[in-house]
Amino acid sequence: MLVRTTAAPAQCSNAFDDFRLTNGENPIGRLNEFAYKRGTEIYGEGEPAVYVYRVKEGAVRSYKLLSDGRRQIGEFHLVGDIFGLTSGEYHRFTTEAVVDTTLWLIERQSVETRARTEGPVARNLLSMTARDLKHAEDHLLLLGRKDALEKVATFLIEMDKRLSATGVMSLPMARSDIADYLGLTVETVSRALSRLGRAGIVSVAGNQCLRREITILDRLKLLSLDLQD
Amino acid sequence: MLVRTTAAPAQCSNAFDDFRLTNGENPIGRLNEFAYKRGTEIYGEGEPAVYVYRVKEGAVRSYKLLSDGRRQIGEFHLVGDIFGLTSGEYHRFTTEAVVDTTLWLIERQSVETRARTEGPVARNLLSMTARDLKHAEDHLLLLGRKDALEKVATFLIEMDKRLSATGVMSLPMARSDIADYLGLTVETVSRALSRLGRAGIVSVAGNQCLRREITILDRLKLLSLDLQD
DNA sequence: CGACTGCTTGAAGAAATTCAATTTACGTGG
DNA sequence: CCACGTAAATTGAATTTCTTCAAGCAGTCG
Numbered sequence: 001m002l003v004r005t006t007a008a009p010a011q012c013s014n015a016f017d018d019f020r021l022t023n024g025e026n027p028i029g030r031l032n033e034f035a036y037k038r039g040t041e042i043y044g045e046g047e048p049a050v051y052v053y054r055v056k057e058g059a060v061r062s063y064k065l066l067s068d069g070r071r072q073i074g075e076f077h078l079v080g081d082i083f084g085l086t087s088g089e090y091h092r093f094t095t096e097a098v099v100d101t102t103l104w105l106i107e108r109q110s111v112e113t114r115a116r117t118e119g120p121v122a123r124n125l126l127s128m129t130a131r132d133l134k135h136a137e138d139h140l141l142l143l144g145r146k147d148a149l150e151k152v153a154t155f156l157i158e159m160d161k162r163l164s165a166t167g168v169m170s171l172p173m174a175r176s177d178i179a180d181y182l183g184l185t186v187e188t189v190s191r192a193l194s195r196l197g198r199a200g201i202v203s204v205a206g207n208q209c210l211r212r213e214i215t216i217l218d219r220l221k222l223l224s225l226d227l228q229d
Numbered sequence: 230m231l232v233r234t235t236a237a238p239a240q241c242s243n244a245f246d247d248f249r250l251t252n253g254e255n256p257i258g259r260l261n262e263f264a265y266k267r268g269t270e271i272y273g274e275g276e277p278a279v280y281v282y283r284v285k286e287g288a289v290r291s292y293k294l295l296s297d298g299r300r301q302i303g304e305f306h307l308v309g310d311i312f313g314l315t316s317g318e319y320h321r322f323t324t325e326a327v328v329d330t331t332l333w334l335i336e337r338q339s340v341e342t343r344a345r346t347e348g349p350v351a352r353n354l355l356s357m358t359a360r361d362l363k364h365a366e367d368h369l370l371l372l373g374r375k376d377a378l379e380k381v382a383t384f385l386i387e388m389d390k391r392l393s394a395t396g397v398m399s400l401p402m403a404r405s406d407i408a409d410y411l412g413l414t415v416e417t418v419s420r421a422l423s424r425l426g427r428a429g430i431v432s433v434a435g436n437q438c439l440r441r442e443i444t445i446l447d448r449l450k451l452l453s454l455d456l457q458d
Numbered sequence: 459c460g461a462c463t464g465c466t467t468g469a470a471g472a473a474a475t476t477c478a479a480t481t482t483a484c485g486t487g488g
Numbered sequence: 489c490c491a492c493g494t495a496a497a498t499t500g501a502a503t504t505t506c507t508t509c510a511a512g513c514a515g516t517c518g
Binding site for chain 4: 403404405415416419420422423437438439440
């Protein structure tokens with residue numbers, strides 16, 4: 001039997017539930033829990049999609065590679081997020097644990113099956129796909145048209161929304177992950193963060209080697225860098 | 230009564246039909262045809278989504294703007310394509326006719342209604358959203374990690390697939406549209422095309438003012454620039 | 459302890475943008 | 489019908505932004 005041990009964040013409190021795949025009398029598909037060490041691959045691009053995942057604890061990066069190794073991270077999956085959904089037989093991204101991560105798994109097959117007969121499940125599949133689409137669309141604008149400082153500002157605001165209730169966010173990912181998410185290099189990300197720090201807009205703390213404690217000091221100025229469309 | 234006057238391209242021959250919204254005994258929602266002059270807005274970002282559209286003739290660009298006017302085109306909709314679908318009340322893009330364009334329209338409401346009760350309609354909605362998602366995901370990699378020449382090469386290959394059966398493609402869009410699709414400037418796109426021309430990989434023809442007849446001369450070389458992931 | 463990773467910063471270089479000029483077509487109106 | 493203004497595209501030169509290369513520092517882990 002599955003017992004939820006962590007309170008999931010409000011914005012996606014019951015996504016597997018909405019899915020009708022965890023609660024109620026009829027949980028179809030075995031619901032497994034699985035732990036991944038930091039850096040471990042969860043699935044690879046092109047592999048058959050067997051499971052759908054939800055993050056119990058930790059963080060996941062989802063990326064594509066060019067043949068020469070250039071990497072583009074499409075999304076980070078944080079606690080509560082569901083990922084691995086794909087209408088199609090195969091995964092279109094590779095995913096890895098950013099830190100030690102625990103996931104819940106359900107069989108994709110069972111989702112498909114239930115979606116075929118149950119309207120609410122089908123609607124949820126659609127709304128989750130639509131949410132991913134919206135994220136990707138916004139990210140297109142960022143990658144195509146924002147400069148380095150704007151990209152980093154947008155990133156910080158996104159992460160602030162998604163992982164800090166307290167006002168201090170503790171980024172799970174390295175600068176290289178941020179860089180590959182924003183279409184920049186590590187150095188450029190670092191320089192942008194330094195500039196934001198010098199300008200008194202954010203404070204970057206942590207030891208010299210893992211400076212991932214970020215506080216937004218001047219939200220208005222940060223928002224003014226995160227241009228609206 | 231609707232009479233289809235143009236043969237739609239094979240790859241999306243009956244998308245509205247798949248949708249169960251044009252054929253059969255029960256076409257729900259009036260199916261209107263509407264003509265847009267080149268440059269005309271079809272709908273704006275943030276507006277309520279009233280219709281779903283299919284391109285009968287012409288081409289459409291779908292874009293977002295930053296507050297200072299920088300533009301990112303997310304997608305071009307060519308003959309046969311369906312667009313304007315959004316699970317959500319509002320459009321997330323502005324769309325405009327790239328050239329004089331005729332569209333078929335159906336009421337979004339009627340699609341939603343039928344999707345609620347008919348499995349096949351719901352599944353089609355999902356698969357179309359998933360197709361858009363896949364396109365956006367691939368475009369993220371292009372925008373974030375490809376250089377100018379690779380971007381243009383990828384663009385030409387995409388357009389070649391989508392609009393030329395003959396081997397010569399006649400681009401409906403201006404260089405500025407291509408630039409805003411690829412996250413470049415007009416000049417950079419022009420220079421990339423010139424380089425591809427000088428290298429004998431493509432030929433760019435047309436009068437000096439509308440050089441939009443493009444022939445791929447060396448498909449292998451072009452593909453080698455369009456790196457796989 | 460020593461190799462390694464993560465991060466920052468500086469200097470040099472490359473790629474793309476910006477600015478500017480030119481060409482050619484198109485459309486509008488005198 | 490032709491002149492004029494405008495739009496689309498290309499090309500060159502200057503500039504900017506970002507990347508690449510290089511070095512250094514501080515933690516971590518075996």
